[in-house]
Amino acid sequence: MREVFTTFLGLGLTSFGGPVAHLGYFRTTFVERRRWLTDRAYADLVALCQFLPGPASSQVGMAIGLHRAGMLGLLAAFLAFTLPSAVILVAFAFGMQAVGVSPDAGWLAGLKAAAVAVVAHAVLGMAKNLAVGRERATIAVAGMILALLIPNVYGQVGVIVLAGLAGLAWLRPASPEHDGHEGTGVAGADQLHVRLGRRAGSVCFGLFLALLALLPVLAGATESGAARLADSFYRAGALVFGGGHVVLPLLQAETAGLVAREDFLAGYGAAQAVPGPLFTFAGYLGASTEGAVPGGLAGASIALLAIFLPGALILLAALPYWEALRRAPLAQRTLAGVNAGVVGLLAAALYDPVFTAGVLAVDVPVRALAIAVAAFVALSAWKAPAWAVVIAAALLGWAVL
Numbered sequence: 334m335r336e337v338f339t340t341f342l343g344l345g346l347t348s349f350g351g352p353v354a355h356l357g358y359f360r361t362t363f364v365e366r367r368r369w370l371t372d373r374a375y376a377d378l379v380a381l382c383q384f385l386p387g388p389a390s391s392q393v394g395m396a397i398g399l400h401r402a403g404m405l406g407l408l409a410a411f412l413a414f415t416l417p418s419a420v421i422l423v424a425f426a427f428g429m430q431a432v433g434v435s436p437d438a439g440w441l442a443g444l445k446a447a448a449v450a451v452v453a454h455a456v457l458g459m460a461k462n463l464a465v466g467r468e469r470a471t472i473a474v475a476g477m478i479l480a481l482l483i484p485n486v487y488g489q490v491g492v493i494v495l496a497g498l499a500g501l502a503w504l505r506p507a508s509p510e511h512d513g514h515e516g517t518g519v520a521g522a523d524q525l526h527v528r529l530g531r532r533a534g535s536v537c538f539g540l541f542l543a544l545l546a547l548l549p550v551l552a553g554a555t556e557s558g559a560a561r562l563a564d565s566f567y568r569a570g571a572l573v574f575g576g577g578h579v580v581l582p583l584l585q586a587e588t589a590g591l592v593a594r595e596d597f598l599a600g601y602g603a604a605q606a607v608p609g610p611l612f613t614f615a616g617y618l619g620a621s622t623e624g625a626v627p628g629g630l631a632g633a634s635i636a637l638l639a640i641f642l643p644g645a646l647i648l649l650a651a652l653p654y655w656e657a658l659r660r661a662p663l664a665q666r667t668l669a670g671v672n673a674g675v676v677g678l679l680a681a682a683l684y685d686p687v688f689t690a691g692v693l694a695v696d697v698p699v700r701a702l703a704i705a706v707a708a709f710v711a712l713s714a715w716k717a718p719a720w721a722v723v724i725a726a727a728l729l730g731w732a733v734l
Contacts, residue, residue, distance in 0.1 A: 337398045337406045340367070341413035344394075345609045348414075351455075351578070352611070353717065355390035370397070374525055381655045384668050386574050387644020388612045391415065395648060400526045403659055411641070418609030419616040423633045426620035427602050429596070437516040441595070443730020444602030445691035446701045447723045450708030451605050452683045457713070459676050469673040472499050476677025480582065484685065488673015489583050490572055492674045501663060531653040538650035541643055545571050558626035563639040565591075566615055571643035574668075579675050580612060580640075582682035591622045599692050602727070606720040615640040695734060704729050 340362065348358045356379055363369045370378070390415065395598040398410025464473040476492040483491065548564035551557070565587035573580045585597060600617040607613075619636025622628045627635060695701040708726050711717040 334402045334405045334409045334705050337402050338409040338413045341394060341398070341410045342417070345414040345417040348608045352388070352390040356393060356611070359390070359393055359397070369401055369487055370525070377655070381651065382648070383574075384664065385644070385647050386568075386571055386649055387647060388573075388580075388610050388641065391610045391612065391641065392644050393647045395645060396525065396652065399528055399652070403528045407645075411597060411645070415613060415637070415641070418604075418607040419613040419633075419637055420706075421607045422600065422604060422613055422617040423620045423630070426617045426633070427629075429599070429621075439733075439734040440727045440731040441599045442691075442695050442701060442734040443704060443727040444723065445475065445595075445598040445687075445695075446704040446730060446734075447605065447726035449683070449687050449691040449705040449707050450712055450722065451525050451602075451719060452578055452581065452679065453705075453709055454712045456676065456679050456683055459579075459679065463669075463672040464676045466501055469669065472496050472503075472673040473676040473680070474669055475499075476674040477680040478677075480678050480681035481684065484681075485586050485589070488587055489678060492678050493572060493574070493671055496674025497667045497671045498675070500673065501667045501682070504669045506667045519600045525652070525655075527652045527655075529649060529653055534650045534653040537646045541571070541646040541650060543639065544646075545643070558624075559631075561590075561634055562622065562626045562632060562635050566619070566636045566639035567643055569615075570612070570640035572648075574671050574675055578611065579679060580614075581687075584614070584618065584679045585682060585686055588618055590623070591624060591626060592618050593621075593623070594686055594690050596621050598686065602723055606723040608720075612640055613637065685705075697734060700733050701730075 343498075344355075344358055344362065348355050360375055364372055364375050378393055378396055379389075382396070385392060391411065394410045394414050395407045398406035398408070400406075402409065420638045440565040460473065464470050476496055479492050479495070480488050482488070544567060548560065548567055552560040552564045566584075569580060569583040569587050573583055580706075581601065588597065597618070600621065601614060604611055604617065605616040616633040619627075619632035619634070620629055622632045626632065692701045692705060694699050705724050707729075708722050711722050711725070712719065
């Protein structure tokens with residue numbers, strides 16, 4: 334367990350660039366260097382976590398921790414990979430509150446302009462992989478339109494459900510692919526040691542569904558701010574596929590009225606400049622909440638636990654069945670539709686709230702747009718790291734906005 338913790342702590346402190354980059358770091362560390370898994374086993378694990386709702390890179394890390402050291406290894410991997418960025422973002426939230434930063438501050442406007450570039454870059458990158466072909470492109474555009482017409486959590490969930498049904502009815506199943514390279518791992522590295530029985534997996538799945546159904550009831554019946562906060566972030570973590578930037582529209586819908594839009598976008602921009610999983614943005618939001626819900630450290634703790642818990646539960650539920658799941662044509666078609674719908678969701682979020690607040694709401698929209706375009710070129714054409722682009726955008730915003 335100590336080995337798992339120290340290895341993932343190093344990754345949590347240095348893994349910049351979002352979930353796709355994280356998966357690259359993981360492969361280098363656990364396939365090439367430490368040889369805990371072969372390429373084939375690792376590719377299968379990544380495919381499974383992409384299929385499940387939740388933060389994909391964090392789920393891959395949890396599964397590797399489980400493979401290496403059992404349930405304590407899973408917990409060690411999660412804590413070590415998550416804590417560095419969570420601590421930084423919660424501290425950022427406290428710093429903004431203590432200093433009393435004006436929502437019109439130039440460097441904050443620069444962060445919001447950087448968010449426009451980051452999300453645009455994510456939309457285009459995902460569309461190239463997940464919305465290829467006329468059927469998937471149609472599902473993506475329909476999802477975007479529906480999300481813009483119904484700009485709340487019901488619209489977000491509706492897009493995911495309808496996109497999955499459209500994929501099931503309309504798309505062809507994809508064949509599982511492996512690169513054919515077995516690697517030179519240690520004995521048993523070509524198989525993932527689940528260390529969990531099917532009965533325990535079924536219990537985890539039942540708990541996942543029970544919390545999804547009962548937390549809204551508990552929040553409504555007790556009018557508890559803590560229950561409301563837990564319900565909002567648990568639902569966001571349970572209904573997002575692929576993790577990363579995809580969680581943005583769900584979090585924006587769930588925290589409407591709890592976190593000011595300016596604070597939301599400033600935190601999202603800051604989240605691009607820290608290593609580790611983007612889901613730790615929930616810690617910033619929990620610490621920044623206003624009204625009759627817990628804020629500060631209590632709010633941050635509730636939000637972080639609630640947003641990561643569904644992904645962990647569904648991973649533990651699926652691992653005992655993963656071989657059957659990854660080969661099921663119906664599951665592949667449904668997932669293809671959901672992934673295309675997710676592209677539409679993120680495209681809708683690119684317009685509102687990201688572009689409307691990051692460019693149109695700024696005192697000098699042309700300058701904010703110029704920063705956003707420059708940041709986008711730096712990310713896409715020059716392949717600059719996201720954290721460097723965000724810092725540069727904040728400095729430009731301080732200078733010209």
